[in-house]
Amino acid sequence: MVLNALQEQEILNQQKETFQTRRATVPALEEILFDAIPLLDHGFIRVVDYMGDDSAVVQAARVSYGKGTKKVSEDQGLINYLMRHRHSTPFEMCEIKFHVKLPIFVARQWIRHRTANVNEYSARYSIMDKEFYIPRSEHMAAQSKINHQGRGEVLEEARAEKIMQLLKDDALRAYDHYQLMLNETETGDKIDDNEDGLARELARMNLPVNFYTQWYWKIDLHNFMHFLSLRADPHAQYEIRVYAEAMLDVMKKWVPATYQAFMDYRMGAAYLSSKGLSVIQALLAGRNLTREESGMSLREWRELESVLQIKLP
Amino acid sequence: MVLNALQEQEILNQQKETFQTRRATVPALEEILFDAIPLLDHGFIRVVDYMGDDSAVVQAARVSYGKGTKKVSEDQGLINYLMRHRHSTPFEMCEIKFHVKLPIFVARQWIRHRTANVNEYSARYSIMDKEFYIPRSEHMAAQSKINHQGRGEVLEEARAEKIMQLLKDDALRAYDHYQLMLNETETGDKIDDNEDGLARELARMNLPVNFYTQWYWKIDLHNFMHFLSLRADPHAQYEIRVYAEAMLDVMKKWVPATYQAFMDYRMGAAYLSSKGLSVIQALLAGRNLTREESGMSLREWRELESVLQIKLP
Amino acid sequence: MVLNALQEQEILNQQKETFQTRRATVPALEEILFDAIPLLDHGFIRVVDYMGDDSAVVQAARVSYGKGTKKVSEDQGLINYLMRHRHSTPFEMCEIKFHVKLPIFVARQWIRHRTANVNEYSARYSIMDKEFYIPRSEHMAAQSKINHQGRGEVLEEARAEKIMQLLKDDALRAYDHYQLMLNETETGDKIDDNEDGLARELARMNLPVNFYTQWYWKIDLHNFMHFLSLRADPHAQYEIRVYAEAMLDVMKKWVPATYQAFMDYRMGAAYLSSKGLSVIQALLAGRNLTREESGMSLREWRELESVLQIKLP
Amino acid sequence: MVLNALQEQEILNQQKETFQTRRATVPALEEILFDAIPLLDHGFIRVVDYMGDDSAVVQAARVSYGKGTKKVSEDQGLINYLMRHRHSTPFEMCEIKFHVKLPIFVARQWIRHRTANVNEYSARYSIMDKEFYIPRSEHMAAQSKINHQGRGEVLEEARAEKIMQLLKDDALRAYDHYQLMLNETETGDKIDDNEDGLARELARMNLPVNFYTQWYWKIDLHNFMHFLSLRADPHAQYEIRVYAEAMLDVMKKWVPATYQAFMDYRMGAAYLSSKGLSVIQALLAGRNLTREESGMSLREWRELESVLQIKLP
Known part of the structure; x- marks a missing residue:
């Protein structure tokens, strides 16, 4: 369950109210404002506030008195230019705020982004609520044999099921004991009338890191893109990537021109080392450079092949 | 002149438009949105966007699904509590954006606040525009004899006038030469048809630091209060203080409950060292501590007298 | 066990080497460099590097060409002045780096300090290693009845023992299952030769937050003091406070003059609201202000009594 | 004049002293410690302290108990890997501190890097000292006709000389008037015995932005590289670039392995958009993509040609 009835009602109540404002407003984002977008088995993201739109980027870049926007194509051109040349400050002029529910181990990766x-x-x-994350069997993968910090093949169904059961049993037992230590049932009654409950700050130490926590998280558009470029990346752990991907969709609604530039110049871009560049320049000039001549490691050589979608000599 | 006709028109155009939003909205702030509040001889601040209100602080502190607000008095109580106990993160959930026109030497102090x-x-x-700051004669003060980085007595009228004239002449001549180097008049015509203009990045080096610059400046409420506590302080240079004081008025319209707590627990508060505290504890217990016994320097002793509004032995 | 034999040897090896440097050097800190100072049941802090000393603060404040230091008393006076007037930037000129081993739930509080x-x-x-934190019975306290986020009375011995056993059993079982999922024993052998191990990034989700993690943590002296003022405070959770207190001792060795100023003007200081100040001013002027007249809440009133060490009317 | 005799003596005095330390020490950097490296006409950089070396990066990446370093080639490989995959946190474990003397307009660009x-x-x-920057005639360039924020052709000698004279006269007059307002000669005597001096914070407003200021500046290695990648870039203004280039030399002495990786994967690297990548993939597959098919702007097309060092169809 992602939301209980009370939480759903609170969200609905807030969605009913509207106000007049002179601020930059994005109808496509207003439409999903406060909505809980479900992720994993109990998680969500909800946009709870935002500031600025594509034109706010343009306005700040031009330090303008009014809207500062010109024709749509000119604004897109300026945004592309800013993105391409790493002029990051105009993108810092927009801000977005999320309410996020996420497993603790995901929260621990996420919080490393300090500029939020x-x-x-x-x-x-x-x-803490009795909610914890159990991966679906198709996400139960073995340790990768090539990438020291990633996943490889999906486990066999039977083995996956067995692990899911282990995880579930341990989480349930941990929560039972959490309640025992607190000496409090879910309805707030004492379990043993003659005992004191252990302090919450201590009892929580029994809960595993797949339990869900939640937070309000606010970030500017520049740092948001930095977060997305790292966390919507295939190298990111699946469980944080689903959050980043849902946020990419939000970004598309919020600032479509910036989103376009971000996809062209960041997410879909390739970063070539001086050695990699030399290999390409040689190829285009009709010469072949061997890996030895290029000075690249085997790993880099394979990465370059994958970027160029060719087989190098 | 603070704004030219074109700038005024752009502002008016933007103020005419209103939109529907579900976001937290502050009518008192909407009313002055985009307005240029004049400061010094050519400067201003303008609020150009904002995010959140007092209830956004409360909402984040409670990590709530809906508005999260309760009775006004309870919300004020929570905000007071957060302010008193330095729980700063909920105040980071509100954001404000200004367009500011200010002399370069003020900008140089201002930019030291890095979290913006x-x-x-x-x-x-x-x-650059031909606009520079000339202090009014009542602000033309001598170097302070007690505070190494402040002002003392106001200069005599005649001396003040003479200095104003010097400042004005030098600024005008610097700007004339700036145009000569650029080889360009205010209307964009060449001054000497046979010459190239010096690059702008070089020509500007002739302008003194009393010339006006402008920027978009965005900051969260917590760091905004930190800025105000340092810059609306009597130790701050007058020319930056007028900006901070105008911003305090904006803050009062924007987040009145937080403003109230800020004035009680920060701006009007006193910070006592352990030695100062011992002196007070002794006094209240009916004993007198001499300065020597307290271990305080003469300067601290005087500061304590001023805080307590008494004459110490 | 805090360190294994191999770790101890690595530390000893590093301690044996010394080098010549022209940099500011602090003999008292060199003496404990790399030492593991044990904390809780398996944790530690180790200073692994540092930059600057008290004189580096003075040097930066004076933007000097040489050492910039004068007489010891003048330097202490300048440092006191900087501390008293919140001139924080000179303290940012010193830096310290720790290796810390700490339970995950402590790490989660710690990481909220972003400027590190x-x-x-x-x-x-x-x-992950098989090491987890179990509180000693004298730290097994009930939830506080007055402070919603703290501890109250210590639990009865028998109840404490029972909880310790629960925590221990759950942690051991969680780790056993962690190994089962990884399909790997402590010596790196497969448990079941026919199975793949679950990816490490997934298996770790079964471990509770009392397991130990470790990190390198580097911070400048200004932000270090901010961290200490919040975490060596009685309101901080005991388990993080022991780390902060050990770091206070390190600070005393590293920058004794700054430490002195920090204890006088920060740790031992009192922060009085404008209302609290009015009460004191009235008392010293021979008048009594009632709580109602002061406008303070009951909670603030009690806090003021505690600061002044008197009973207010 | 970059340094006066007193300043030179202070530096020499500090260079004479050496101490024993267990900290990571870099002999090549120790050799130039405290030296003033002259830049522009009166500026300099001086390394005044540092923390860590290449092995500190490796040590932090491995969260090791001892030195954490292995064979030189393995360490270089790890550093290359970290650089290539944007694992920036290990580079934050090294720190460097400079004393810098620089024109105010350069300082204004520089300070935009907030993480220092x-x-x-x-x-x-x-x-303020009577020292200001006058460009040499070979740096007196016209406004660029293609880059709106850069320089184009160097001016004719005669025009350059005329501008240099203007700049010099204005700076000298501004300083004369600065002293008049302060009512103080260079030796500290009053100019007019019957007048008060204007406060320093006001008088300085007459000085143009080519006057020199100075500061202590401290930054971690990761953010240092970010600064260098932007400021040692051909798009940066010449007057800040000379500082960045001198700092690149310092970096080479300090952390040679990181320097090597930085030059390969950052300074000499190319950043290709998804469109640019498609063009290359097509070329390598033996097809030609026209600019129209690629969706690139003319400007991007030219940039791509320059990166690939070929003429595109």
Whole structure:
């Protein structure tokens, strides 16, 4: 369950109200404002506020008195130029705020992005919910044999099922014991009337990192793109990548021109080392460079083949 | 002149448009949105966008699904609590964006606040306007004899006038020569048809730091308060203080509950060292501590007298 | 066990080597460089590098060509002045780097301090050690009845023992299952020769947040003091406070003059609201202000009593 | 004049002292420690402190107990890998501190890099020196006709000389008037015994932005490389580029393996958009893509030609 009835009602109540504003407003984003977009088995992202739109980027780049926008094509051209030449400050002029529910181990990767504002649900102050992440069997993969920090082949169904059961049993037992230590049932009643509950800040230490936490997370558009470029990348762990991919969709609604430039010049772009560039220049000039001549490692050589979609000599 | 006719028109055009939004909206701030609030002789601040209100602070502190607000008094109580106990992250959930026109020497102090986003008018790309700051005679003060980095007595009228004239003449001559080097009049015509203009990035080096620049400046509420606490302070240079004070008024319209807490717990607060505290504890217990016993320097002793509004022994 | 034999040897080897340098050097800190200072049941901090000393603060404040230091008393006076007036930038000129081993739930609080550099042991890349934190019975406290996010009375011995056993059993079982999922024993052998191991990034999700992680953590002196002021504070959770307190001792060896100023003007200081200040001013002027007249909440009133060490009317 | 006799003596005094340390030490950097490397007509950079070396990067990436280094080739391989895959945090574990003397307009560009620590000489507190930057005639260039924020052709000698004279006269007059306003000669005597001096914070507003200021500037290796990649770039203004290029030389002495990786994977690298990549893939597959088919703008097309060093159809 992603939301309980009370939470759904609170969201609906907030969606009903509208106000008049002179601020830059994005109808496509307003439409999904406050909606919980479900992710993994119990997680979600919800856009809860935003500031600025594509024209705010243009406006700041031009330090303009009014809207600062010109023809759509000129604005797109300027945005492309800014993206291509790494003029990042105009993109810092837009801001977005999410409410996110996510497993603790995902939160631990996520928080490494320091240029963001965060308010997390406090397990010192409040009691954690009985919600934890169990991967679906198609995501139960073996350790990769080539990438030291990634996944390889999907496990056999039977083995995957067995692991899922282990994870589930351990999470349930951990939560039972959490309640025992707190001496409190889900309805807030004491389990043993004669005992005190252990402090919340201590009892929570029994919960595994697949339990869900939640936070408000606010970031500017430039740093948001940096986050997405790292976390919507195939090297990112699947469980954080699904969040980044859902956020990419949000970005497309919010700032379509910036999104376009981001996909062309960042997500779909290739970064060539001086050695890699020499190999290409040689090829285009009709010469073949061997790997030895190029000075590249075997790993880099394979990466270059994959970027160029050719088989190198 | 703070704005020319074209700039005024652009602002008016933008103020005419309104949109529907589900986002937190502050009518008192909407009213002054885009307005240029004049400061010094040619400067201004304009609020050009904002995100969140007092309830966004409360909402983030509670990591809530809906508005998260309760009774006004409870919300004020929570905000006071957060301010008093330095829980700064919920205040980072609000954001404000200004367009600011300010003398370069003020900009140089201002930019030291690193936790903000800035897009400045580029003197490499564009030609600087012929606008510079000349202090009014009542602000023409001598070097302070007690504070090594501040002002003391106001100068005599005649001396002040003489200095104003010097400043004005030098600024005008510097700008004339700037145009000569650029080889370009204010209307964009060449001054000498047979000459090339010096690159803008070089010609600008002749302009003194009292010339006006401008920028878009965006900051979250927590860091905004930090900026205000340092720059609306009597130790700040007058020319930056007027900007901070105008921003304090904006803050009062934007987030009145946070403003209230900020004035009580930050701007009007006193910070006592352990030694200062010992002096007060002794006094309240009916004992007098001498300065020597307290271990305080003469300067600290005077500061303490001023905070307590008494004459210490 | 805090360190294994191999780790101890690596540390000893590094301690044996010394080099010549012209850089500011602090003999008292050199003496403990690389040492593991044990904390909690398996944790530690180790200073692994540092930059600057008290004189580097003075040097930067004076933007000097040489050492920039004068008499010891003048330097202490300048450092006191900087601390008192919140001139924070000179303190940013010193830097310290720690290797820290700490439970995950402590790491989660710690990482909220964003102005630091961190490299954490990767559970995607490597296998986690079988080490977890179990509080000693004297730290097994009930939820506080007055502070919503703290501890109250220590639990009865029998109840504490029972909880310790629960925590221990769950941690051991979680780790056993972690190994089962990885299909790997501690010596790196396969448990079941016919099975693939689950990817490390997935298997780790079964481990509770009392397991130990470790990281390299580097911070400048200004932000270090900010961290210490929040985490060596009685409101901080005990398990992070022990780290902060050990770091305070390190700071005393490293920058004794700054440490002195920090204790006087920050750790031992009191922060009075404008209302609290009015109460004191009235008391010192021989008048009594009631709580109602002061406008303070009951909670603030009690806090003021505690700061002043008197009973207010 | 870059340094006066007193400053030179202070530097020499500091260079004479050496200490024993267990910290990572770089002999090649120790050799130039505190030296003023002259830049432009009166500027310099001086390395005044540093923390870490190449092995500190490796050590942090491995979260190791001892040195963490292996064979030189393995360490270089790991550093290359980190650089190529944008694993930036291990590079944040090294830190360097400079004393820099630079024209104000250069300082204004420089300070935009926010992730650094700065202490600047205060013109509120102290009197500015009579030192300003005058470009050499070979750097006196016209506004570029293709790049809106750069330089084009060098001006004719006669025109350059005339401009140099204008700049010099204005700077000298501005400084004379600065002293008049301060009512103080270079030796600290009053100019007019019957007058008060204008406050320093006001008088300085008459000085143009080619006057020299100075600061202590400290930054970690990751952000240092970001600074260098933007400021040692041909698009950067010449006057800041000379500082960045001198710092590149410093970096080579300090962290040679990281320097090597930086030159291969950053400075000499090319960044290809998805469109640019398609063009190359087509060419290598023996097909020609026209600019129209590629969807690239004329400007991008020219940029791609320049990267590939070929003439595209």
